Amino acid sequence: MQAAAFAKRIRSLTMEKPINISRVMVIAALAARRSSLAQMTAQALRNHAHITSDSQLSLEQSTAGGAELLLADLESPAPAAALIDFLANAPAGTGAITLIDNPNRGWMRAALSVPVHAILARDSGVDDLRLALQAADAGLVLLHPTSARGLTSANFSETRNDNGLVEELTGRECQVLRLVSSGFGNKEIADRLAISEHTVKFHISSILSKLNVASRTEAVSLGIKRGIIPL
Amino acid sequence: MENIWGTLARELADASAEAGKSVVGVHGARHFSSAIVIAKDAVVAANHAVRRDDEITVVTAPGQTLAARVAGRDPGTDLAVLRLQAPVDAPAARWGTTSDLRVGELVLALARTRRGNVVASSGIISGLINAPLRTWRGGEIDQFIRPDLTFYAGFSGGPLVNSQGEFLGMNTAGLHRSGITVPASTVSRVAAELLEKGHVERPYLGLAMQSVPVPESLRSRLNLNASEGLLLVHVEPESPAEKASLLLGDLLLTLDGQPMADTDSVQEALRKSKPGDRIEAGLVRGGALVKATIQLAARP
Numbered sequence: 001m002q003a004a005a006f007a008k009r010i011r012s013l014t015m016e017k018p019i020n021i022s023r024v025m026v027i028a029a030l031a032a033r034r035s036s037l038a039q040m041t042a043q044a045l046r047n048h049a050h051i052t053s054d055s056q057l058s059l060e061q062s063t064a065g066g067a068e069l070l071l072a073d074l075e076s077p078a079p080a081a082a083l084i085d086f087l088a089n090a091p092a093g094t095g096a097i098t099l100i101d102n103p104n105r106g107w108m109r110a111a112l113s114v115p116v117h118a119i120l121a122r123d124s125g126v127d128d129l130r131l132a133l134q135a136a137d138a139g140l141v142l143l144h145p146t147s148a149r150g151l152t153s154a155n156f157s158e159t160r161n162d163n164g165l166v167e168e169l170t171g172r173e174c175q176v177l178r179l180v181s182s183g184f185g186n187k188e189i190a191d192r193l194a195i196s197e198h199t200v201k202f203h204i205s206s207i208l209s210k211l212n213v214a215s216r217t218e219a220v221s222l223g224i225k226r227g228i229i230p231l
Numbered sequence: 232m233e234n235i236w237g238t239l240a241r242e243l244a245d246a247s248a249e250a251g252k253s254v255v256g257v258h259g260a261r262h263f264s265s266a267i268v269i270a271k272d273a274v275v276a277a278n279h280a281v282r283r284d285d286e287i288t289v290v291t292a293p294g295q296t297l298a299a300r301v302a303g304r305d306p307g308t309d310l311a312v313l314r315l316q317a318p319v320d321a322p323a324a325r326w327g328t329t330s331d332l333r334v335g336e337l338v339l340a341l342a343r344t345r346r347g348n349v350v351a352s353s354g355i356i357s358g359l360i361n362a363p364l365r366t367w368r369g370g371e372i373d374q375f376i377r378p379d380l381t382f383y384a385g386f387s388g389g390p391l392v393n394s395q396g397e398f399l400g401m402n403t404a405g406l407h408r409s410g411i412t413v414p415a416s417t418v419s420r421v422a423a424e425l426l427e428k429g430h431v432e433r434p435y436l437g438l439a440m441q442s443v444p445v446p447e448s449l450r451s452r453l454n455l456n457a458s459e460g461l462l463l464v465h466v467e468p469e470s471p472a473e474k475a476s477l478l479l480g481d482l483l484l485t486l487d488g489q490p491m492a493d494t495d496s497v498q499e500a501l502r503k504s505k506p507g508d509r510i511e512a513g514l515v516r517g518g519a520l521v522k523a524t525i526q527l528a529a530r531p
Contacts, residue, residue, distance in 0.1 A: 180367070180368075181367075181368075181369045182306070182307075182368075182369050183306025183307040183368030183369045183370060184306060185279060185306070215367065216367040217367035217407075220369070221365075225441070225442070225493070225494050226441065227440055227441040229439065230435075230436070230438055230467050231435060231439075231440070231497050231501060
């Protein structure tokens with residue numbers, strides 16, 4: 001009886017458990033990549049889902065299509081940052097599975113604060129994708145080992161990186177930092193960039209993390225020294 | 232016979248009452264803060280605490296209010312000037328000098344509540360830096376003054392007062408996590424410009440730069456003293472630097488003859504300038520020395 005119960009439990013955690021996700025939108029820059037990911041998604045969901053695709057995130061498209069889940073292929077920092085912006089403003093319940101290589105910890109911190117259900121490597125196969133879909137369905141988060149390695153407690157602490165290395169800020173983060181240096185508060189920055197205050201706070205959190213500083217003052221000072229903020 | 236305690240208590244109370252006459256409350260939508268009377272029809276407040284530009288109510292005494300609107304803002308120093316729609320029956324602030332302030336001096340912070348009552352907090356000068364400082368909001372204050380007292384809600388915009396009843400500056404929680412006092416000289420200077428122009432004009436170049444070492448070969452070939460310069464990594468479109476034909480990749484060595492080894496030096500040079508000033512830039516471009524005259528402008 002114990003063995004049977006244990007086997008039942010294992011079965012419930014494996015690929016045989018049905019996944020209740022019916023509408024997925026695949027986001028990838030290249031058509032071939034979109035097609036490949038759509039096929040993998042269909043295979044992972046046993047062809048029980050309606051799958052659409054697009055080359056970029058669009059709130060109107062995903063809302064009109066009723067997508068419950070996005071599968072986003074993030075090949076560079078710009079779409080990675082755009083996804084965070086998008087999810088922060090998307091209707092409640094919209095989640096994402098991301099395919100990204102070597103995400104920096106600032107992005108990961110932001111991603112885990114919005115509904116990103118999985119962070120996988122870009123060369124992940126159908127099996128990993130199915131596990132990610134199961135995690136999304138169960139309300140859990142799945143991380144690829146290389147991504148998880150970036151989540152040690154040291155990386156989330158405020159300790160300084162003494163070798164002075166600074167991670168690259170995204171274009172949007174540079175915009176936000178320049179507006180911070182001009183004296184604008186979160187609401188004014190949000191109004192100027194036509195984004196939410198919530199998203200501004202994400203960007204500032206990411207900026208502080210990437211620059212390894214504890215305050216806006218230090219971020220501005222370092223931004224000037226690093227040639228991010230013009231004088 | 233009154234003891235020292237009694238004398239001190241009485242003097243603090245008298246100072247609060249007298250100086251408090253020049254303190255008003257500012258009610259702008261959801262936030263309430265304080266402000267300092269600077270003219271019959273103008274007060275200076277903490278910019279971060281005044282979220283709207285008009286339909287502001289200023290409380291001058293219990294049950295007495297005046298309408299006001301923002302006449303000018305300077306987020307960099309967290310100062311805003313409000314124009315009152317009728318004259319206020321209150322004396323303008325008596326500003327003191329802060330150049331001879333010392334750590335340990337006893338000071339008062341004053342504010343006015345929603346109900347129009349004067350409230351106070353007391354402490355000492357905890358920290359002082361007697362040099363101009365750039366704030367995280369991009370402005371410059373003449374001195375860093377950190378009082379060790381409680382900044383209750385609504386205290387931003389109120390004065391720091393000395394034993395003579397003079398206003399040492401305007402308190403704000405919007406520039407530093409500890410709460411600091413914008414010195415009187417900065418408040419006066421910025422408030423005057425806000426009343427005149429509605430904003431503070433700061434000169435800018437339009438350059439993003441990184442400090443780099445000057446290669447030894449370049450130093451010896453061009454007979455340069457400088458061991459470091461500033462590599463131009465971005466030239467803003469339509470900026471004074473672009474109009475002076477500065478290019479991406481130029482190596483800035485001097486401004487008006489002064490060595491520019493780091494961005495602090497550039498900030499110092501800009502601090503001493505104003506929009507309209509012409510400054511000469513000494514550069515290395517393509518291995519040769521070049522000079523360019525930049526006419527500074529106000530940042531748009």
